[in-house]
Amino acid sequence: MTDLDALVRLCPPPNQAMQINWDGIESTLGMPLPDDYKALADRYGPGxxxxxxxxxxxHGPTEYVNLTGPMPARIRSYLRTDYDRGTYPVPYDPDHLFACGVTGNGEYLFWITDPVTDSSRWRIAVNEARGPRWFTYDGTMTSFLVSVFIGETRVPQFPDSLLELPPTFTPSHPVLVKFRPYVAPVVIDTGAVRAWARENGYDVPARGRVPADILKAWEDAQNR
Structure with missing residues (x-):
């Protein structure tokens, strides 16, 4: 019996299986996806x-739960900032963490995409929404779900009440939404702006905020 068979037995899907264009999805993401996940997503749909x-x-109905939406890149950017600054002890290089799920408390599930070309070897990691703890599961997403739902795996970040009732699956309702790709904020080198301003006759302070009119003039000059 496969992990998906075990999950279906624990938690029957409410809908017919989907037929997802996985070649297109993987082309969009630029990486192969685990076979277990593709079977899981086909069988259960979004929810x-x-x-x-x-x-x-x-086919997640909003950008917050869509695999090809902006959230994986956005979360990776946050993790990269934490990793570089040492804010939280991120245990893996953020370049090898791809967000693949979210909890009601704000934790994220990640694939540890190492090696990126062999998704059969990817593992699962779970962060803590407002704290430093991480949990790693040495297996696939589907086996992780089964192990959690039968009480074999205890994730410290998950509430004890999670297993008080038999596991259920609630499909998402379609939502009309326009996805917007995540765009990283542009960081302006104020030192370069000050140097340009002085060379072009502007009176710019040596410290503090660069005046808005000088920033505008500098941006206009870069776009010519």
Whole structure:
């Protein structure tokens, strides 16, 4: 019996299986996806387990749960900042963390995409929404779900009440939404702006905020 068979037995899907264009999805993401995840997403469709744990899905109805939406890149950017600054002890290089789910408390599920070309070897990591703890599961997303739902795996970040009732799956309702790609904020080198301003006859302070009119003039000059 496969992990998906075990999950279906624990938590029957409410809908017919989907037929997702995985070649197109993987082309969009630029990487192969685990076979277990593709079978899981096909069988269950978009939605959440136990009103708590929502795997990202290629047809997720909002940008916050869509696998090809902006959230994976946005979360990776946040992790990169934490990793570089030492804010939280991120245990893996953020370049090898791809967000693939979210919980009702704001934790994220990640694939540890190492090696990126062999998704059969990817593992699962879970962060803490407002704290430093991480949990790593040495297996696939589907086996992780099964192990959690039968009580074999205890994730410290998950509430004890998660297993008080039998596991359920609630499909997402379609939502009309226009996805916007994540755009990283532009960082302006104020030193370069000050040097340009002085060379062009502007009176610019040596410290503090660069006046808005000088910034505008500098931006106009860069776009010529």
């Amino acid at each position: 959440g387990f136990c009103h708590y744990l929502t795997p990202y899905h290629p």
